[in-house]
Amino acid sequence: MAPKKLKSVAQDAAPAQRTGAAAAKPTKQTPAKPRPLTRIQREKQDMILEAALEVFSMHGFRGATIDQIAEVAGMSKPNLLYYFPSKEEIHRRLMSALLVTWLAPLEEMRADGDPFVEIRSYIRRKLEMARDFPRESRLFANEMLRGAPHIIDMIAVDLKALVDEKAEILLGWMDEGKLSRTDPYHLIFSIWATTQHYADFDVQVRAVLGKGRDGEGRFEDAARYLEHLFLFGLTPKTKVGKDAD
Amino acid sequence: MAPKKLKSVAQDAAPAQRTGAAAAKPTKQTPAKPRPLTRIQREKQDMILEAALEVFSMHGFRGATIDQIAEVAGMSKPNLLYYFPSKEEIHRRLMSALLVTWLAPLEEMRADGDPFVEIRSYIRRKLEMARDFPRESRLFANEMLRGAPHIIDMIAVDLKALVDEKAEILLGWMDEGKLSRTDPYHLIFSIWATTQHYADFDVQVRAVLGKGRDGEGRFEDAARYLEHLFLFGLTPKTKVGKDAD
DNA sequence: CTAACATTTTTCCAACTGGTCAAAAATCCG
């Protein structure tokens, strides 16, 4: 229930070395002595990334400004730029951390589990993410809307591989008659779409549902509905006799 | 199949009267003599709106620039500003036209039709819109992601009213036992989510599905899958015996 | 042709943008 903090994003990228052209070595990677990176540095970087998440997720990359991010992070623009070399770099860091987080729930789907249990808990995990990390969801959506310029590669490689793998599992279940036969890819798409909708289109959901039944109640309604939609939609005809509530 | 042009958006807003403070009357509306608006003016305005749709739908309001819109529209920035007083106004026009278009498919859902036929064709209409008007879908999504600052009122009033009405219809069908009993609001949300996903997350869908099966095939797969998902998920237990396909 | 009008282009501007830099201020550490 309590939104556990996402794994800290910071890892290296020491403050911009300003001493001469020291760090200017265009060796692409500069792993020569990553310099431990003090606790304060990590904290500040996290504050910046947190603020950047807030701003990027609302306005997209181009619509966000460094000043705005700096203000939300509670520091001056030059100070922020002391910790990150550029706006792009902040975004990059945010995106690569996000991708890991975003793929995790699907990775957990196990071939040796019960199909319905696996799918149900996958849906629930995704729905929880939409509830607990709406900004991450919007950040992702913003990137997608723009054609995913910064992550298209990872999408086309890592994500595709993962989905291929899970689609195979789903197909296996269908072959065994444990699952109604449909397109496993579009099945996954529909889980993504329906769950993330509650984060990305939150305003609309709120406005349409009105005041009553907010927060947790809303979430439970959505969870119950989606469960109904997917499970009964996927129940193979042979097992249909089951009369659940 | 051929994406029929959306209704022309232009309606009034004559070229910015520059003669003195003529049009400066801050009376909010300036309907005093709308001036017929020549064919050429309407064409130019449409070109601008078309270009603006292209740009706004990719970069969001803040991320889009007038220069960019002007370039896409094939004219200079001041020339564009001759037809529209400001960037905001262009966006406003685009949004209000969009809302009408966006609500239309749901309005067609009739209480006196067959539930499954009605829902099926609603899904198909929405899916066709995602295919034929992806930019409109993304424009809408972009606005939602930012909290819908420009259309929250219409969402909370007109859209809500429409959804309330249709939810009532769905509830009626459920009462009559023609539809499995679930939350009608979340049902509508899930239709929106699953169909618009194909426009908004097109890059991802493409990347995951890979080269093969693009365009029409893709669309048909999605349509077939969604039909399966929703219809079987909504089939009341009493009618379940039907062994399709 | 020409006056009245519609359209387009050129020039300009103030505010904002991402980003730099040197100096000041904090902090660390022996």
Added chain:
DNA sequence: CGGATTTTTGACCAGTTGGAAAAATGTTAG
């Protein structure tokens, strides 16, 4: 303490942004 280092700040810059003015160029009716 005092020097070295890290962090923060203020001034600054070149390019971009939304937009205004006005001059220049059509266009059209009489």
